[in-house]
Amino acid sequence: MKILKLTLISLFTIGLVSCKKEAKTTDSSKDSLTAKKDSVVVPEIYKEYYGIYMGDFAGKGMIISEDGEEYEGEIYKKIALKINRITKDSVYGQSIVDGNQRPFRGVFNEEIKSFVLDEPGNDKTDGRFEVKLNNDSLTGNWSAFKKSAVKAPSKTLKLIKKEFVYNPNFMLDENSELIDWENPKDFVEKYTDEETGKTETYTASKNRIASDAVFKLNASKQKLTEKDLKNLRKLDMEIIKNSVFARHGYAFKKQTYRNFFEQTDWYIPVSNNVDNDLSPMEKENVALLNRFIKYAEDKYDSFGR
Amino acid sequence: MLLVKKNISNLLKILLIIGFGYFFWLMLKITLEYIPLKREVSFLMIKQTEVGQRQEYLYFFYTHVYTSIFVLLSGFLAILRKDFGLKNFHKNAGKVYILLILFLAAPSGIYMGIFANGGIYSKISFVILGCLWWFSTFKAYQLARQKKFKEHKQWMWRSFALTVSAITLRMWKVIIVYLFHPNPMDVYQIIAWMGWIPNIILIEYIITKKYI
Numbered sequence: 001m002k003i004l005k006l007t008l009i010s011l012f013t014i015g016l017v018s019c020k021k022e023a024k025t026t027d028s029s030k031d032s033l034t035a036k037k038d039s040v041v042v043p044e045i046y047k048e049y050y051g052i053y054m055g056d057f058a059g060k061g062m063i064i065s066e067d068g069e070e071y072e073g074e075i076y077k078k079i080a081l082k083i084n085r086i087t088k089d090s091v092y093g094q095s096i097v098d099g100n101q102r103p104f105r106g107v108f109n110e111e112i113k114s115f116v117l118d119e120p121g122n123d124k125t126d127g128r129f130e131v132k133l134n135n136d137s138l139t140g141n142w143s144a145f146k147k148s149a150v151k152a153p154s155k156t157l158k159l160i161k162k163e164f165v166y167n168p169n170f171m172l173d174e175n176s177e178l179i180d181w182e183n184p185k186d187f188v189e190k191y192t193d194e195e196t197g198k199t200e201t202y203t204a205s206k207n208r209i210a211s212d213a214v215f216k217l218n219a220s221k222q223k224l225t226e227k228d229l230k231n232l233r234k235l236d237m238e239i240i241k242n243s244v245f246a247r248h249g250y251a252f253k254k255q256t257y258r259n260f261f262e263q264t265d266w267y268i269p270v271s272n273n274v275d276n277d278l279s280p281m282e283k284e285n286v287a288l289l290n291r292f293i294k295y296a297e298d299k300y301d302s303f304g305r
Numbered sequence: 306m307l308l309v310k311k312n313i314s315n316l317l318k319i320l321l322i323i324g325f326g327y328f329f330w331l332m333l334k335i336t337l338e339y340i341p342l343k344r345e346v347s348f349l350m351i352k353q354t355e356v357g358q359r360q361e362y363l364y365f366f367y368t369h370v371y372t373s374i375f376v377l378l379s380g381f382l383a384i385l386r387k388d389f390g391l392k393n394f395h396k397n398a399g400k401v402y403i404l405l406i407l408f409l410a411a412p413s414g415i416y417m418g419i420f421a422n423g424g425i426y427s428k429i430s431f432v433i434l435g436c437l438w439w440f441s442t443f444k445a446y447q448l449a450r451q452k453k454f455k456e457h458k459q460w461m462w463r464s465f466a467l468t469v470s471a472i473t474l475r476m477w478k479v480i481i482v483y484l485f486h487p488n489p490m491d492v493y494q495i496i497a498w499m500g501w502i503p504n505i506i507l508i509e510y511i512i513t514k515k516y517i
Contacts, residue, residue, distance in 0.1 A: 211488075226354045230422060231490035295350045300489060301482045303331050303475045305348050305422075 042087045046108065052268055053138040054080045055159035057097060061152030075152045078262050080251075080269050081117075081129070081138065081159060091115055095129070096269050099253035102126060114140070124149040129157070136161040164268045166277070168220035170247050172239070176263045178210040180235055182256040210260075214239045219285035220247055229289065234296040241289040244282050248274035325381055328472045336374045342367060355420050362420070369413040372405045373471060379405065380465050399461075403446045406464070411439035423490045427497035434501050438467040459512050466504040474500025 057079035062070050077097055085092040091106045095117075106117030106129070113133040119126035124146055131140030138159040147153040184205035192199045213236045217228060220243070229237060239260060242252070246261040251269035261267040271277075278286065299305065338347045344356055344363065355362045383398035418431030445460035477499045481492050511517055 226351055230351060231488045233488060291345070291350050291353070295347075296489065299347075301479065303479055304335055305475070305478070305493075 044085060044087055046086045046110075049086060049133060050083050052080055052082050052162050052164055052270060053159035054078065054162045054268055055138075055157065057142070057155055057157055059142075059152035059155030061150075063151075075155075078258070079157060079159070081131075081157075082270065083115075091117060093117070095119065096251045097125070098255070099251045099258065099269070099272075100125065101251055101272050104129065119145075121145050131157055131159075162268050164249050164270050166247055166249070167266070168218070168247065170243075170264070170266045171218060172214055172243065172260060173264055174212075174215050176260065178212075178214065178260075180208040180210070180256050181259065182254070183208060208233075208235045210235045210239055214243070219244050219289065220279070220282055223281055224285045224288055226288070226292075229292045232292075232296075234293055234300065237289050237293050237296065241286055241293070244278065244286060245274055248277045250274045328476075329377060329381070331475075332377060332472065333374060336370060339367070339370050351422070352420075359420075361416075365413040365416045368409050369417060372409040372413075376402060376405045376410050376468055377471065380468050384461065384465055399449070403442055406442045406468075407439060407446070411435055411442070414438065421497070423493035423497060426494045430497040430501075434467060434470065437501075437505075438464065441467060459517055462508050462512070462517055463505065466508040467501055470501035470504055473504055 055078070057077040059075055060072055061075045063073040063075065064070050080096045081093060082096075083091065083093045086108050089107065091104075091108050093104055095102050095104055100123075102119045102123060102125075104117040104119045106115055108115055115129065115131050115133070115138075117129040117131070119128070125144070127142050127144040127150075129140065129142045131138050138157065138161070140157055142155045142157060144150045144153045184207050186203045186205050188201055189204050190199055190201050211233065213232055217224065217240050219240050224240075232240075239257075242250075242257045242261075246252070246257070246264075246267050249268055249270035251272055252258045252261070335347075343349070345353060349356060349363075349366070352362075352366075379398045379402040383395055383402055386395055388394040412435075415432055415435035418428060418435050421427045421431045441460055441464040445457055445464050448454075448457035448460055474496045477496045478492055481487065481495060487495075508517075
């Protein structure tokens with residue numbers, strides 16, 4: 001009786017686990033930018049225009065400066081538009097800004113080669129693209145549906161067609177700026193006035209800087225060892241780890257990583273989930289790096305080893 | 306004048322006891338991270354090469370972790386040289402301290418020293434530390450057996466100064482990281498030596514000045 005019970009329980013668990021897996025796969029296919037196939041076959045036209053268009057996304061908006069003052073300035077961002085499908089009356093695709101991936105649907109005007117594309121409208125950053133195709137470049141503008149909800153309600157786009165390819169050799173460029181501007185740490189420092197002898201304290205903020213280890217260690221090409229990582233700081237390991245995801249076209253949600261990888265000419269964000277694309281070695285390296293990043297976070301400056 | 310001196314030394318004693326209590330508490334918290342016993346936790350997170358390649362590593366590691374906290378406690382209780390109304394308390398606390406070090410904590414410490422982080426410089430330091438720790442404790446034990454209590458006391462202070470390196474090493478780490486933010490293994494190479502050398506110098510100074 002007991003054995004029967006156990007068997008039932010284990011079978012049930014296996015059942016649950018497999019269900020979970022299935023759910024995950026459907027989920028990830030929804031996430032990735034691959035075109036969804038409709039059951040009814042609609043003839044696709046202009047397949048040559050399919051692809052990723054990447055470039056600048058700029059507009060005037062209110063910027064809050066460090067001392068809290070608001071002023072109007074130019075806000076620059078990177079955008080990727082992916083055209084997945086063009087049929088006689090519809091265009092399907094996605095836009096990615098700041099790691100935020102939004103689907104769009106619209107129409108293509110064959111005569112003037114221009115698109116009008118609408119994001120769904122249930123996100124405050126959604127809006128309408130009106131862009132014109134000229135060989136490999138796609139230019140035009142975007143306007144937000146809710147003008148008051150965004151910093152820059154109308155923006156211009158200057159995009160160029162890019163081919164996404166995975167290449168394990170891609171690294172950060174050796175001339176890259178390695179400062180992480182997004183996570184400043186405040187330090188209290190003392191200053192003694194020599195004349196009056198008064199001591200004042202002030203807070204200075206310092207930014208993290210990566211070392212050139214990020215140009216040398218490639219977690220997509222070599223099996224990393226503990227020895228390779230032991231003397232690295234957290235930021236180095238975070239970059240080495242996220243280089244793997246960048247190569248697979250992961251659209252980073254964190255500004256820190258966008259800042260590093262947008263400096264390269266190879267980084268093209270195409271997906272919100274690349275977990276299944278990683279090679280077994282990359283997965284092992286990422287697991288190792290995660291362990292070391294956790295250790296650095298918990299132990300680097302604390303009482304302990 | 307004598308009264309003032311006595312008061313100061315009493316105050317110093319109380320401060321040292323409170324200080325030890327605080328750091329013992331921190332050490333206890335570190336030890337508790339390893340309960341229940343796991344293969345991959347805390348310090349072991351960056352020691353998986355050794356854990357994977359050497360079957361015996363975890364045995365030595367956990368021997369060291371689980372005995373050392375009692376070494377700290379028994380050593381501290383014994384060095385107070387009070388019986389607190391219990392018969393032979395000092396003697397028994399000392400016995401626990403000596404047995405734990407000679408048979409468990411020091412040998413496992415020396416073994417771990419051979420595979421220490423930070424390369425050859427820290428390895429050398431930890432192995433020397435382990436050997437001196439064993440030797441000073443053994444010497445103190447012998448002298449107690451021979452009833453040479455003055456020298457027993459001096460050697461016990463040497464032994465305890467090395468025991469306390471567990472605490473001073475971690476204190477130096479916090480200070481050095483706070484001041485200079487070096488890379489983790491650069492800190493490690495420094496604290497490997499700073500953890501125990503100043504301690505032993507201080508004790509030798511106190512012994513030559515005949516305070517102990």
